[in-house]
Amino acid sequence: MDNIFLDNVARVLNVTVDMLKEDSTAQTIPEWDSLNHWRVVETLEDVFDVEFTMDEATEFKNLGDIYKILMEKVNKVKEKSK
Amino acid sequence: MDKSINIAILGNCTTEYIAQALQDECEKKNISAYIYNAPYDQYNQEILNIDSGLYTSKPEITILFLESFLLFPQWFEFTNLTSDKDNKLSQIQSAFDKLISLIEKIHANSDTKIIMNNFKLPYHSPLGLLDGKYYPGIKDMISMLNMKLNMWSEDKEYLFIFDYNGISAQFGHKKSVSQKMIYLANNPATLAFTRVLAGEYMRYILPLKFMSKKCLVLDLDNTLWGGVAGEDGISGIELDITGPGKSYYDFQKEILNLYNKGILLALNSKNNFDDAISIIENHPHMLLRPSHFSSLKINWNDKAKNISEIAKELNIGIDSIVFFDDNPVERELVKTLLPDVTVISVPNDSSKYADTLKNLVEFELLMITKEDIQRNEMYFANLKRNESISQYKSIDDYLASLEMKIILEYANEFSIPRIAQLTQKTNQFNMTTKRYLDKDIESMAKSEQYMVISCQAIDRLGDNGITGVCIAYLEGANAEIDTYLLSCRILGRNIEYAFIHDVIRRLRNKGIQKIYASYIRTDKNKANENFYEKAGFSKYLWTGSEAKSGLPQALQNDDTNKMLYCIDSDSQLKGIPYIEVI
Numbered sequence: 080m081d082n083i084f085l086d087n088v089a090r091v092l093n094v095t096v097d098m099l100k101e102d103s104t105a106q107t108i109p110e111w112d113s114l115n116h117w118r119v120v121e122t123l124e125d126v127f128d129v130e131f132t133m134d135e136a137t138e139f140k141n142l143g144d145i146y147k148i149l150m151e152k153v154n155k156v157k158e159k160s161k
Numbered sequence: 162m163d164k165s166i167n168i169a170i171l172g173n174c175t176t177e178y179i180a181q182a183l184q185d186e187c188e189k190k191n192i193s194a195y196i197y198n199a200p201y202d203q204y205n206q207e208i209l210n211i212d213s214g215l216y217t218s219k220p221e222i223t224i225l226f227l228e229s230f231l232l233f234p235q236w237f238e239f240t241n242l243t244s245d246k247d248n249k250l251s252q253i254q255s256a257f258d259k260l261i262s263l264i265e266k267i268h269a270n271s272d273t274k275i276i277m278n279n280f281k282l283p284y285h286s287p288l289g290l291l292d293g294k295y296y297p298g299i300k301d302m303i304s305m306l307n308m309k310l311n312m313w314s315e316d317k318e319y320l321f322i323f324d325y326n327g328i329s330a331q332f333g334h335k336k337s338v339s340q341k342m343i344y345l346a347n348n349p350a351t352l353a354f355t356r357v358l359a360g361e362y363m364r365y366i367l368p369l370k371f372m373s374k375k376c377l378v379l380d381l382d383n384t385l386w387g388g389v390a391g392e393d394g395i396s397g398i399e400l401d402i403t404g405p406g407k408s409y410y411d412f413q414k415e416i417l418n419l420y421n422k423g424i425l426l427a428l429n430s431k432n433n434f435d436d437a438i439s440i441i442e443n444h445p446h447m448l449l450r451p452s453h454f455s456s457l458k459i460n461w462n463d464k465a466k467n468i469s470e471i472a473k474e475l476n477i478g479i480d481s482i483v484f485f486d487d488n489p490v491e492r493e494l495v496k497t498l499l500p501d502v503t504v505i506s507v508p509n510d511s512s513k514y515a516d517t518l519k520n521l522v523e524f525e526l527l528m529i530t531k532e533d534i535q536r537n538e539m540y541f542a543n544l545k546r547n548e549s550i551s552q553y554k555s556i557d558d559y560l561a562s563l564e565m566k567i568i569l570e571y572a573n574e575f576s577i578p579r580i581a582q583l584t585q586k587t588n589q590f591n592m593t594t595k596r597y598l599d600k601d602i603e604s605m606a607k608s609e610q611y612m613v614i615s616c617q618a619i620d621r622l623g624d625n626g627i628t629g630v631c632i633a634y635l636e637g638a639n640a641e642i643d644t645y646l647l648s649c650r651i652l653g654r655n656i657e658y659a660f661i662h663d664v665i666r667r668l669r670n671k672g673i674q675k676i677y678a679s680y681i682r683t684d685k686n687k688a689n690e691n692f693y694e695k696a697g698f699s700k701y702l703w704t705g706s707e708a709k710s711g712l713p714q715a716l717q718n719d720d721t722n723k724m725l726y727c728i729d730s731d732s733q734l735k736g737i738p739y740i741e742v743i
Contacts, residue, residue: 113346114175114177114178114346117342117345117346117348118178118352121339121342121351121352122352125352125353131341132341133341133344133345136341136345137345
């Protein structure tokens with residue numbers, strides 16, 4: 080998971096980057112509450128200039144999942160602009 | 162941190178993000194904010210229960226944040242909007258009553274200041290474009306509620322109605338909200354808009370903590386006018402009531418608004434004092450005059466030192482000063498040497514100056530003093546302002562209502578460049594289209610053989626500046642109008658007649674018996690070819706023996722496009738009664 084992604088998530092959750100793993104969830108990180116979660120979603124949308132659908136936003140399984148879907152969107156945008 | 166503040170936030174939607182953003186904004190200003198964010202949608206309970214967290218947190222500011230789509234969702238239904246008008250009006254009244262009872266309850270239990278938002282006007286109505294035909298539609302229902310709240314808040318010092326609708330509109334309603342976030346988190350504001358909201362709430366917090374700034378320190382060159390005083394002089398600087406120069410005029414207008422609000426003004430400019438003051442005193446389009454400034458640091462000293470002196474002279478803290486200077490080097494200097502001064506990031510485009518000033522949070526006040534209001538009332542009484550559009554019975558009626566005044570003056574150092582410029586630019590109302598440079602005008606102005614007169618046109622709506630020129634050549638008992646022109650800005654008002662008549666009067670006073678005027682026809686001025694005749698001149702009929710008849714040398718029949726007119730000393734002139742000539 081790339082640094083820009085991890086830095087932003089860590090900042091919003093107010094944790095250190097090394098605490099973030101692919102299988103991290105709201106259960107494994109106490110700072111990750113519902114309020115923070117939406118903030119993470121919005122921040123990633125802002126920083127990477129993509130949009131998660133409402134359904135996508137409710138179905139994230141863990142941090143790695145968020146990263147995977149985010150990268151899919153980012154690459155799709157890159158493909159379009161080529 | 163020097164200052165602290167207690168804030169309470171209540172809402173019918175998620176307000177945590179606003180609370181967080183507000184915390185950040187306060188921290189940026191070195192204020193420790195203790196923010197009590199009430200549990201979700203419990204604003205009623207918190208307000209009604211005297212032991213609630215709201216009251217025990219002892220807030221100095223209470224933000225009540227209520228979204229319309231949660232407060233009165235039924236208003237947005239088609240069937241509601243097409244129901245009885247009285248039904249809708251009573252819905253508005255009932256929403257209003259509910260809101261004011263909440264506010265009154267808070268006020269009965271606490272001396273907190275209350276900031277409640279007004280409601281966003283939706284663009285789309287279930288009625289579509291017919292929203293206005295079933296009055297009040299959804300837009301007017303919400304407008305009415307907003308207006309009732311404003312009116313009710315007028316005499317209540319503790320209450321402010323926050324223009325949520327306005328700031329959302331300015332930001333862009335589409336960008337301020339994300340439906341996704343409303344459904345997922347009941348969050349009514351996007352990330353970016355949340356920050357904007359927090360910035361707007363700082364407008365209330367800063368003055369409450371006596372952190373409003375007191376003084377605006379301004380540069381001159383490329384700040385109050387375009388160009389450099391020392392190089393361009395009074396006639397070369399850019400400052401006008403039209404065109405790009407108007408950006409500086411409008412900037413001065415906004416500064417004047419601040420002055421009238423009670424903000425102190427000071428100048429901080431690297432310039433020769435006398436040159437700069439002369440411009441400030443004499444330029445016709447300066448709105449700010451020396452008397453508006455409490456301190457005039459126009460010298461070659463370093464600008465940070467000047468600011469320190471201004472603070473001492475005015476007996477205010479360095480931290481109550483805002484500095485506006487177009488030069489990034491000067492700004493950086495002041496930022497470095499005087500970190501407590503608020504240095505504005507001035508945009509590198511004067512068209513943005515006025516807006517930059519309008520957006521400032523620093524000069525927000527919670528109250529304007531009686532003294533300032535009284536001073537402004539006197540100012541108003543001396544000024545004739547007219548907002549009404551009346552119906553006129555005739556063109557003369559309309560023209561008379563403009564309260565026109567023309568000031569005629571012989572060419573002087575200030576007006577020479579403008580006079581020359583007008584001869585170069587003016588095409589439509591220009592009888593001979595002779596182009597002159599500054600030095601030509603200057604030598605004619607100095608000569609006994611010429612009379613160079615400028616015409617400044619003022620009316621009820623403002624000063625148009627120098628917009629007319631007449632150059633007459635004198636020889637014995639004869640005179641010839643070499644140049645007669647008016648800027649198209651002031652045509653159609655009969656100023657051209659008032660002007661020429663006064664010129665004729667002046668020439669007659671000098672003993673001139675016959676006045677000749679030539680008209681040289683061009684494509685651009687042909688609409689005005691009958692002007693001299695209409696002004697009372699007669700067409701001159703060439704006889705072929707002009708050289709012997711005492712006609713001035715200049716008046717030779719040398720151009721098929723040239724027509725000559727003449728008026729002698731006993732011709733009566735039709736006056737223009739409603740234009741005052743000075």
